[in-house]
Each structure stands twice: as C-alpha cells, then as structure tokens.
Amino acid sequence: MALLVQKYGGTSVGSVERIKAVAQRLLKTRHGGHQLVVVVSAMSGETDRLLSLARGISAHPNGRELDVLLATGEQVTIALLCMALETLGCPARSYLASQVKISTDGTYNKARILSIDSGPIREALQAGKVVVVAGFQGVDVEGNITTLGRGGSDTTAVALAAALKAEECQIYTDVDGVYTTDPKIVPEARRLAQITYEEMLEMASLGAKVLQIRSVEFASKYGVPVRVLSSFAEGEGTLIKPEDDTMEQVLISGVTANRDEAKVTLVGVPDKPGIASAILGPIAQCNIEVDMIVQNIGSDGTTDFTFTVHRNDYQRTMEILKDVASQMNARQIEGDNRIAKISVIGVGMRSHAGIAVQMFGALAAEGINIRMISTSEIKISVVVDEKYLELAVRTLHCAFGLEREPQIS
C-alpha cells in the first residue's frame, strides 16, 4: 500500500462531469489499496472570471484581497470533488491551506511555502478518508490568505508529497507526459518514460509548459519523484526523478524551441574591462531579464556584445541601448526580434564529447545558419532565424535518433 499525492489541473476538473470522472478514477486507485492525497486547481476559466471581477473594481487590486478572492477558486473544487467522492460511497475530506497550515511567507500573489503541518492529513488518512487539499493557496504567519502564483497547485502537490514522504507525486494534466519535442512540430516525437529534475528544469524553462518550474525545483530539493500523466487517457506518463546510472547512457532527452526572445548587438564597443556591466546595468535597472550573452573580441581592439531579452522587452531594450551606445562610442546597434532559440538537452552529454559538433553539423547540412551559441553542462542552445524553427527541431530530433526508444545496455 502506497501513499500517493495526485494533482488535477483546471481542465481536469473543468466541469461537474469531469469532477465526477476524477472521483471515479480516484476510487479505482483507492481500490488498488493506495492512500490518496489529492490537490486540485480551480475549475478552468474560474481564475480568469475572478480576475475579471477584480479588474472591474480596480486596475491594480490590493494584493492581500486579490489572494482572498482567488483562493475561492480552489475552495469550490475541493468541495465539489469531496461531494462526488462521498456520493460514490468513498469517505473524503476537504482541506483549505489554513486548515493544514500550508505556511508561506507574506508575499501576496507569489508566496513561497515554508512548512506544512501534515498531522491533520495523516489522521484523516488513518481514518480511511481520501484527503482533498486546495492547491495554489497558503496562509502566512498572521493567518492571512496567500497564493503561490499561476501554476502554484503543482508546488502545493510536491510540497505535500515531500511533507508526507509520499511514494510519488502524480501530476494529472491534459498531456500524457513529457515528450522528446513538440509533437505538433515532429509527429514522431516520443513520450519519455523518465527524465531527471535538471533536464525537466531546462525543458520547462525553454518552453515545454507541463509543470511549473518552481515545483520541479522543490521536487529536486526534497527528492520527490514526480510523474506527469494525462487525466483523460491511460498511460504511465513521464517520471521525473533523480539521476541514476541508466539515465547517463541516454545522450539527449529532448529538443526544445522558443520563439519568445529577441537578440540585440552592440557592434564595435571598445574592448576594455567593465563594458559588460556598463551595457547590462541600465537594462537590469528597467527590470528587463537577459538570457543568453555572447561577446566576440575582434582584432581591432573593439568587441561585439550580443544578448537576448524577451521579445516583449525588445523595443525598450533598443531604446535604452541608444544612450549606452553613444556614451561608449559603439559603432552601431543591431537588433532582431525574429529569432528562435533551439536547444538540445540531456544529462548524458556531460560524459560525452562531440554532441555540439554533431548538432552544428546537422544544422549546417540543412543550410541553417547559427547566429549565437550558448552551452551549459546538460544543454546546448543555438539562436537561428525564426523561419528555421521547425526545420531545426526536426533536423535535430532526427539527428539524435530521438524517435527511437533508447537502448539501455
């Protein structure tokens, strides 16, 4: 008999019928002899409905009261799911964050979980009940309601799994797992049976929007095995877990693409110490986040300094750079907001040379020009013209043979 934490997202509980279906599914798992703690999100559309009420009152609603408002979404779902379970003859009990003391800091709208009192939940489980906990919400030290930000229910589930030392945290969503790449781009994309926390973090931050990044960090910190599954189809999903020996033999786990960035270059900057901070300081002061940074040193004592920002920040970045460029006598500013970032990710590349060569070669063979390169221990990213996005993904997916199940010897 295992203790499982399961989380159902907004679309999985998006209607009375779907909530009933979730209840049926829980009942089946319970009949398999498992103890169940269930975390639910607000019914899909509900958070937006509440937000539009708030915006009807004020363009910038009070943060504390916004959390009081938004927390009702999950409260509705826990009540309805427990009713559905009780109606099926399955004892169930709902808990708000305040009732299981999901303590957070006092940062309204994006609070961080500090601790959970697992006592009440353990008691209810002992009494044979299915425990249903409102996701996304917490309570600060003064008893104020807080919320964890969009996607926060994932973090609630992982935190509960850590506190209860659950065997697994199962995230039910509308996709059936994590794929080697976007199946809309590559029909041969394959569901990964397993993946490490680090790989998942790289995948998530690069655009595979399956799990909230913070929940993966949390899972990694506490070693909670997380499984992503579909609530609409049967299947094993993808297990996200610590690295082990078998995983190292898989070189590349996935290819991701991201078209949210723009690239800017200061050409002909004097090559002297401190230029990077002189350029990026004014950008950071405007709360613009910088992703990739590349600097090429030329032979004439000047250098070209290139970096990427979110596409929404492109115009403002170009404005800021005008001042910076004239101050430091740069020759020119160049910018491009029609780029794509393509990455290959895999813990296996740590122990294998030659991945970069293979990647650049495959792209060159298709005539795709690489405009920027950035690498980390388990990831290589390149920037290419946006028009090549799909071609680059397909090329790399094929080059690394991701459509085939890995042969683990």
Next chain:
Amino acid sequence: MALLVQKYGGTSVGSVERIKAVAQRLLKTRHGGHQLVVVVSAMSGETDRLLSLARGISAHPNGRELDVLLATGEQVTIALLCMALETLGCPARSYLASQVKISTDGTYNKARILSIDSGPIREALQAGKVVVVAGFQGVDVEGNITTLGRGGSDTTAVALAAALKAEECQIYTDVDGVYTTDPKIVPEARRLAQITYEEMLEMASLGAKVLQIRSVEFASKYGVPVRVLSSFAEGEGTLIKPEDDTMEQVLISGVTANRDEAKVTLVGVPDKPGIASAILGPIAQCNIEVDMIVQNIGSDGTTDFTFTVHRNDYQRTMEILKDVASQMNARQIEGDNRIAKISVIGVGMRSHAGIAVQMFGALAAEGINIRMISTSEIKISVVVDEKYLELAVRTLHCAFGLEREPQIS
C-alpha cells in the same frame, strides 16, 4: 464617533458597480467620523450558482462540503469590497469567519453562533481600517467551515454588533424599512420609524420578509438596536429596539397577511380528555407543523376541532385525518386551503382592551366572515376566505388609522 455595524445583502452587492457604490457610501459614513464594521452577503445569484454546481454532483451533497462550497460566495464579496475601498484610498481589511473566530456549533448548513473573538477587529479599527467580514459563515471547534442558513448574514451582523457593543446594527437591503402593511396592497402603507423586537418577530414570522427571524431573536436577546435601511435610497429606515414608554401609546403597528396556510376541521368528535393529542399526535409524527388551533364545545357532547397547517401539507394532513376520524368516530372531516390569515400587531394592545372588538367590527361592516380567531399578547389573527385578503388588510389598515403618523403625547 460611533461604532456601527452595517450589513449589505446580495442585491446591494450584486455587481461590480453596486460594490463600488457601497464603497462610496461607506466612505461617506467614515468621513462622518464613524468606525465601520461591514458584513456582506454573496453577490446575488452566486449562492444559487454554487448550489446548482453541487446539485450537478449530487442530489444530496455532503453537508460539510456544501458549507465549504457556499462559504466562497461571501469570500468573493469581502475581497472585492475591500479592493474597492482601497482604490478609494480608504484602508480596509477583509476577514473570514475563521479569521475572527466566529465560532459555531457543528451543525452544517444551519449552525448557530456561539462566540466571536472581537480582538482582531478592534485592532484593525484602532489602526483606522474599515473592517469587512464575510457574513453567513462560521467555524466549528475543529476548524471546519459552517454556514448559518439562508439569511444568516443578518445574524452575523447582529452577533458582531453585540460582541463589539456597537451603537447600532444597520441592515441595508432593497426595501427602505418596515411598513405598516404591504404597500402593494395598501398604497397608503407607512414606513414605521421604530418597532419593538417582539413586533418585528410577529411581523417577520407572518410574512414581512425583511429580516431573518433568528437575527431578530439574537438582537432581542442582547439588546442590539437594529435599523433596516435601503442601500439604494436615502432615509432613516426603521429602528428595531427594546420597548419603551412612547411605544406603548401606539396601539397597532402593522397589519400582516399570509396565504400560506390551510384549515382542517374534525366535526363531531366525542368531547373527552385527550382528543387534542389524539388528533395532533399523528400530524406531528409526520413533521407537519400546526399553527392555529381552535376547539368549540357543542351542546350534544361532541366538539369540533379545527387547526391550520402549511398549505403544502394540506393533502397529507387530510389523508392522516381520515384514519384518525374513523378511529374516534368523528362525524366528518372538513378542509379548506383557500384561506388567508390576517393579523394586527402592536405592543400597545397589551394595555388596551377593545382592539379585538374594533377589529371584528370593521371586518363585519365589510361583510367579511371570520372563520377562526387566535390571539397572543401583542397580536390578534383571524382566518378569512382567501378572496377577502386584500379587502381585509385595507379595511383594518384604515380602521386603525395606520396611514397617519402616530400622535405621541
């Protein structure tokens, strides 16, 4: 500077615009130098929306979870109202029942308030904030959410006023006070400036649906002055308060009418001890409530036994009586579900004889036959044919001169 508790019902906070209007009104009262504790209901329609979700899950939803669900309605309103106040520059703070410890017993769906921890509210008032409390909800000794039943927000407001020793509990609703009778029947009906708790209880239970009866009982028990006002129009409303000397000089405060009852008579029942309980016992066993009871003793050793029940229980009552009648050899069963109960109410009648004579005389002069009479210390009720309802109300309203302001010497 006074401490006021104000309660706004569902229609008063039925939209974002109305919530903004309530915020404006609160701001004005605050500028008058008053401390404000505000109790709000769910936005009109919201409780029904939540109930229909619950019914979509189950015809008989779990009581505990139903309260978790329904409590979200008021939570939405307190958040939106506080946002609106903050937007106007008025510091405000919302409180759930669990946050101000509105402790109730554990009877889900119709819990009773046991105590309130006024500490957090007093602190917030001291800090210059408008305090906004979710009506209708409570929390039991184990921390479970409870609700007080329909109209429960009135009780929350009165209980808070009692706990805080507020100067007045002001109930804002969609009528501008308590009237001498239904203005739809008598256009000359006059708003009462004041009325006693006892009169209000009689009025409310007889069909003047302005306040939840339990809230009036609560106010009476703790001596909280309650004022009923319109949230859409200016005015003094009606003050409900303990009896005082001036009030005794007003003979009659109001005339009420009720068409919810039906009358049944067992004719020719042997006149011997115990027949009342023999007749009413089986009725009570079926959870049918009996209102008026009249027994006339005839000269032939038999008696006619008449009583009224809710019109919805009429058919079942007649069925039950068939058995009873044959067991006790009654001559006949008669029934009538087209009756109306007309009552005159006033604390002044306690010290004045002749009200009954005046009432019966006025009805007789219009040819209205009285079919049953029942009296209490501050009320006389008669049953007449339903077709006379409006005529009887108009006749009595005029006979007691209720359209005129009382002359208090």
